[in-house]
Amino acid sequence: MAESSLRSTVSSADIDAAARVLANFAVRTPLLSSPALDERAGTRIFLKPEMLQRTGSFKFRGAFNKMSSIPAAARGGGVVAFSSGNHAQGVAAAARILHMPATIVMPADAPLTKRERTKAYGARVVLYDRVSEDREAIARDIADKQGATLVPPYDDPMVIAGQGTVGREIAEDMAALGLTPDIVIAPVSGGGLIAGVATAIKARYPQAMVISAEPQGFDDHARSLRSGKREPHRAEGRTICDALMASIPGEITFAINSRLLTQGVTASDAEVTVAVGFAFRELKLVVEPGGSVGLAALLAGHIDARDKNVVIVLSGGNVDADLFAKLIR
Amino acid sequence: MAESSLRSTVSSADIDAAARVLANFAVRTPLLSSPALDERAGTRIFLKPEMLQRTGSFKFRGAFNKMSSIPAAARGGGVVAFSSGNHAQGVAAAARILHMPATIVMPADAPLTKRERTKAYGARVVLYDRVSEDREAIARDIADKQGATLVPPYDDPMVIAGQGTVGREIAEDMAALGLTPDIVIAPVSGGGLIAGVATAIKARYPQAMVISAEPQGFDDHARSLRSGKREPHRAEGRTICDALMASIPGEITFAINSRLLTQGVTASDAEVTVAVGFAFRELKLVVEPGGSVGLAALLAGHIDARDKNVVIVLSGGNVDADLFAKLIR
Numbered sequence: 001m002a003e004s005s006l007r008s009t010v011s012s013a014d015i016d017a018a019a020r021v022l023a024n025f026a027v028r029t030p031l032l033s034s035p036a037l038d039e040r041a042g043t044r045i046f047l048k049p050e051m052l053q054r055t056g057s058f059k060f061r062g063a064f065n066k067m068s069s070i071p072a073a074a075r076g077g078g079v080v081a082f083s084s085g086n087h088a089q090g091v092a093a094a095a096r097i098l099h100m101p102a103t104i105v106m107p108a109d110a111p112l113t114k115r116e117r118t119k120a121y122g123a124r125v126v127l128y129d130r131v132s133e134d135r136e137a138i139a140r141d142i143a144d145k146q147g148a149t150l151v152p153p154y155d156d157p158m159v160i161a162g163q164g165t166v167g168r169e170i171a172e173d174m175a176a177l178g179l180t181p182d183i184v185i186a187p188v189s190g191g192g193l194i195a196g197v198a199t200a201i202k203a204r205y206p207q208a209m210v211i212s213a214e215p216q217g218f219d220d221h222a223r224s225l226r227s228g229k230r231e232p233h234r235a236e237g238r239t240i241c242d243a244l245m246a247s248i249p250g251e252i253t254f255a256i257n258s259r260l261l262t263q264g265v266t267a268s269d270a271e272v273t274v275a276v277g278f279a280f281r282e283l284k285l286v287v288e289p290g291g292s293v294g295l296a297a298l299l300a301g302h303i304d305a306r307d308k309n310v311v312i313v314l315s316g317g318n319v320d321a322d323l324f325a326k327l328i329r
Numbered sequence: 330m331a332e333s334s335l336r337s338t339v340s341s342a343d344i345d346a347a348a349r350v351l352a353n354f355a356v357r358t359p360l361l362s363s364p365a366l367d368e369r370a371g372t373r374i375f376l377k378p379e380m381l382q383r384t385g386s387f388k389f390r391g392a393f394n395k396m397s398s399i400p401a402a403a404r405g406g407g408v409v410a411f412s413s414g415n416h417a418q419g420v421a422a423a424a425r426i427l428h429m430p431a432t433i434v435m436p437a438d439a440p441l442t443k444r445e446r447t448k449a450y451g452a453r454v455v456l457y458d459r460v461s462e463d464r465e466a467i468a469r470d471i472a473d474k475q476g477a478t479l480v481p482p483y484d485d486p487m488v489i490a491g492q493g494t495v496g497r498e499i500a501e502d503m504a505a506l507g508l509t510p511d512i513v514i515a516p517v518s519g520g521g522l523i524a525g526v527a528t529a530i531k532a533r534y535p536q537a538m539v540i541s542a543e544p545q546g547f548d549d550h551a552r553s554l555r556s557g558k559r560e561p562h563r564a565e566g567r568t569i570c571d572a573l574m575a576s577i578p579g580e581i582t583f584a585i586n587s588r589l590l591t592q593g594v595t596a597s598d599a600e601v602t603v604a605v606g607f608a609f610r611e612l613k614l615v616v617e618p619g620g621s622v623g624l625a626a627l628l629a630g631h632i633d634a635r636d637k638n639v640v641i642v643l644s645g646g647n648v649d650a651d652l653f654a655k656l657i658r
Contacts, residue, residue: 030359035383051613054364113610280653281442284380284615284646317613324609325654 008252010157012203015164015196018065022165025097026061027053029166031173031311036282041298043305046181048170049285051317055117057243057291058166058193058315059083059090063151065162067094070149075100077147082106082135085114086243086316087153092121103148105139111242113320154192155250164196170311171204181208182308185294187315188212188221188264189246191253197313198260209262211303213294215239215269220248221257222264230254240269240323243290243316265303267296273327275299279314280328288319289327337581339486341532344493344525347394351494354426355390356382358495360502360640365611370627372634375510377499378614380646384446386572386620387495387522387644388412388419392480394491396423399478404429406476411435411464414443415572415645416482421450432477434468440571442649483521484579493525499640500533508638510537514623515642517541517550517593518575520582522644527589538591540632542623544568544598549577550586551593559583569598569652572619572645594632596625602656604628608643609657617648618656 032047050058067079078101081091088104095102102123106115107130119125126142128135143150152159167184174181184201186194191212198210212221217235224231232248239245249257267275272289275296279287287295294312297303303310319327361376379387396408407430410420417433424431431452435444436459448454455471457464472479481488496513503510513530515523520541527539541550546564553560561577568574578586596604601618604625608616616624623641626632632639648656 027362027364030361032359032381033356034381035356049613052361052363056611056613277650280615280650282385284378284385286609286613286615321606321609321654321657325650325658328650329654 008157008255010160010164010196010199010256012199014157014161015168015200018161019165019168021065021068022061022162025054025064026165028169029053031170034283041305043307044309046174046309046311047283048166048311048313050166050313050315051285051287051291055089055093056316056318057086057090058163059086060093061165062159062162062192063087063090064094064097066151066156066158067091067098067100069158074149077149078102079151080105080139080142080146080148081151081153082139083153084242084245085110085118086318088114088118088123089121089318091151092118092123096122103142105135105142111318111320114318117318154190155252157252160192160196160253160256162196163193164200166193166313167197167200170197171200174311179309181205181311183209183211183303183305184311185211185213185298185303186313187244187290187293188214189244190250191221191257192250193313193315194261195253195256199256202260210260211262212257212264213297214264214266215241215244215272215293216266218244219264219266220246222266224249224254225258225261225264228258240272241290241293243288244293265297267293267300267302271296271300276327285314286317286319286324287314288316291316337486337584339489339493339525339528339585341528343486343490344497344529347490348494348497350394350397351390351491354383354393355494357498358382360499363612370634372636373638375503375638375640376612377495377640377642379495379642379644380614380616380620384418384422385645385647386415386419387492388415389422390494391488391491391521392416392419393423393426395480395485395487396420396427396429398487403478406478407431408480409434409468409471409475409477410480410482411468412482413571413574414439414447415647417443417447417452418450418647420480421447421452425451432471434464434471436464440647440649440652443647446647483519484581486581489521489525489582489585491525492522493529495522495642496526496529499526500529503640510534510640511637512538512540512632512634512639514540514542514627514632514639516573516619516622516644517543518573519579520550520586521579522642523590524582524585526642528585531589539589540591541586541593542626543593543595544570544573544601544622545595547573548593548595549575551595553578553583554587554590554593557587569601570619570622572617573622594626596622596629596631600625600629605656614643615646615648615653616643617645620645
């Protein structure tokens, strides 16, 4: 990780630069509000609906920003990435726009919709066993043999800066409404999204509290924020939040998050199911389980939001129709 | 219909006035775009997602604008409305905000979610048989006995002006993007939404083509626009577009629509199913069958949209979970 030792943090200016790179390629997602949600929560809630982003999650932002920085001479070797699904689609879609070949290493148990969509963008998909194989080793091997550039899912300054455009847009839209965000909540897995969001939000609103949300059990960020050092979660088995199963915070991301985040909260699979159903019935948005974990924590009462302006990032909407049908019933 | 004979048309200024009335109560819905949709359609498409409106459809706009005009002395008698579901919720939600009692006459076969949601807003629901009973007569009887004001679903200038704020926002947002809408498509049942939308759009963009979309068979607008006079559709039975089953264009609405609309198109239930599934998978929006009929007609190739800037109104998202699960599989 030569790059990360050279540049191990991300500035507000890096996010401004990412916004310029993304301007003609990423969707400028709106900031939504819902009277039904405000009433349910008893305060003013704003939603950043990243399921409306190109590829159905925020991941396109970081992937495209990173891949746009690959020198022309290195583009012919293409890119390789490991991902449970949303980063896979982000990289595959960015590769198609940038005319680069892409190979994606995905767990064999990733949701079908994520595998199919990744292939539909023209990427080659290599499956691995989540329990017995090391996805990073497989990806690095492909990178070495093909001369491909590895696009990390989160622990990279250019990826973090790209995800930070989510926070930059939130700050812009809240300012346009004449409002100050008191609390900003985002799902975390490796922590790239929230590191970028926190950097952008705190630059403009230093008093804002930025809170990470994780599936119950998969609470490596909540633990690490409490102890002040990177700690793995203790979960065995699975969660319905397939996008949020990273085992430990990233190095670069945690260096940012330990400085900027207020706390970490969690939500159970049952609480996530309630949130997905609420989004279907009241918000009319398709949110995948992992994308709803911040909303789930809020609806379950795990965040004291009284009299606060709260912004919740809904980070993606790539969910299989069968699972979605089950969750909304 | 004393009022309609006094004022049987709607001006752009009426829509401006409605926008002021609605400012603190309706959701200012965004104009969305989707790279996946642009690619599929081969042109630039913009979506006006009225499922994100308060109550899950555009109907709140017209109901609230109309009910805000009821004199204080008449408010105690409350309101009565007949509706298959979305107007019901719009009226019920507006009544709660305005502290007026509301009675809604709904068909016994209306989707469960629409009945339940109407009750949840505090309205009294009276069911009738769609085949054997006359909903207008039932509603007028309640109005007479209780001194309630009837809130018509579409054939009323204040209702049309409220729905017209959808078109006003489209015009504003397209102007902010520096773009001209070439085609604007909206679902029609009684024609109130599109009459308001067309009034607002044509005031700013006289060259824009405004096109109505209906379920196949329930094509009273397409027929009437061709012949130049109000004609009923010939359909027997049902369509999955439960919101779009009015039998003939409204008088006031058709006086506007026959002047401003370019043509009417239709989409089959199978084409609507494709559109609902596309919205789930690619747009991550929950759209009800009737709300997607314009998108369905476009995706099915019934509208020549090449090299055009096309705006499609997705008019609502109130769909039962069971039906939605069936449609997306």
